[in-house]
Amino acid sequence: MSGAPILAVDQVSVNLAGREILRDVSFAIEPGEFTGLIGANGAGKTTLFRVILGLQAAAHGTVRVGGAPRSRRNPLIGYVPQKFQLDPDVPLRTRDLVGLGLDAHRYGIAIPTRARRARVEEMLEAVDAGGFADTRVGTLSGGEQQRVLIAHALIAAPKLLLLDEPLANLDLRSGQEVVALLARIASEQQIAVLISAHEMNPLLPVIDRIVYLAAGRAASGTADEVVRTSVLSALYGHHVDVLQVHGRVLVVAGQGGELADTSDHAHTQTQVEIIS
């Protein structure tokens, strides 16, 4: 069984309110693999995550996690949502949120045992959050909050970590720190990481594979296999240019009127990956 993928998405299609969001999306992730889920805003990244988490039903297709059909509460999956906002006055310290990652699904209140405290402490160190362990989560910076959320997800010892646009609201340096942290954890603990982003360049140095979403469809493989003019043109359904500029990749998918067809939010930034 050691060769079995931790996540196998097979021909998944999703319709929301009569609109086709995902069509025949298939890819697999091996244990310990670092995968980037790349796509413009509105390409269906969050929907795909919700399907994997069991929060959204697929019109057809299957998702298997650890070889078994996915279930509502799957301890193999850790999740870091894109939307996380906490008022600064909410009485929840970093260590409280990390502790909840361990056993929030259990009813009753937590019994503060030494073992539980040690586990939380260990996790705080692993994500370099020891310095703000007793600070309210709502007062932390975006990068610090990401690290706390990663600790919250990792403390339950998942085999697959999903992160929804963790870099979207971070400055370049905090983003690099988070990516480096994730790469380290993935290789040290053999946890597969699936990270969504609309900008692939910050991820290219660390990712093993890419799942590229466009127009509801997906192409997957190594970055070299996927991010090329022929593959992405087929995916978008019209000609796309892939340019290499100073070691960075630019995908120029804009084509006049067809821009609006591929994305509801036709920011030029989502079509042309601009170096930050």
Place this chain on the structure above:
Amino acid sequence: MSQALAAIFAPGFFTSQIVAVAATVSAVAAVVCGTVGVFTVIRGQSFAGEALGDISTTGASGAFLLAVGPLWGIGVATVAAAGVMELIGIQRPRGRDLATGIVLGAGLGLAALFLYLESVDHNTTGATVTIVFGSMFGIPSSAIPPVLAFSALALCLVVALGRPLLLSSVSPELAAARGIPVRLIGVGYLLALAIAVALAAYTIGTILSTALLVGPAATALRLTRSPGRAIVVATVIGIAATWLGILLAYDSYDWPPVGQGWPVSFFVVTLIFGGYLLAGLPRRLRRRATRPDQAGAPARG
């Protein structure tokens, strides 16, 4: 020394059964409100708490007309109103204020009718004042057992929901991703909220109930960083405010107009508000002294 004590505790304070009943009921209500209130504030459902308190006016006045104990009328009204709010969709972010507002309006319409019938019947507005602003010194000792039972139910509910309630209050996304039934947890919490508001309404009056629910919890949020400590601090503040309020009201029988006594609820609510303002002072002073360091992660620890 004993003279000073006599000036603070007017004669008969410690032997009065009325005072003892008021102190017991208000302390129990403060414990429940402190516990539930912290979640109310975290979840941003203070408006729902306020609305349930207002609607308990309907229950209390209905109970008056039917000549049953007001506690039962209040309890039925808050639980029923919470149920309707849930059905309308209080758990959807956009539906929250809408559901609360609609139920609030309908409930208060009934209260207007009941209180009108009551005043026609007895030719006074005494019942209205008692219901709306409370009368802690009018609580009979027979109310203690049901108050204790309701309190135990609400506290057990919050403790049992525990961790899933905390996580879904903090982040519904995180909770849902872990397979926590966020909606069901919300229903259980709403029931605890309805009971807490009923107790507060019975103690300090229907429209003042929100002060006991939200005030100590909001104050605790200013003073503590962890949820457990916030609940303990909110509880202590609630008990302190109600007991001090009872004492001041008891003493006020000697204040002008002599022999009348000021309303207990006035003192309780004023003390809670004062406590909230005071709790903001240290942070404000500290901010003035040590800012600016908002984003400085390495500076901490």
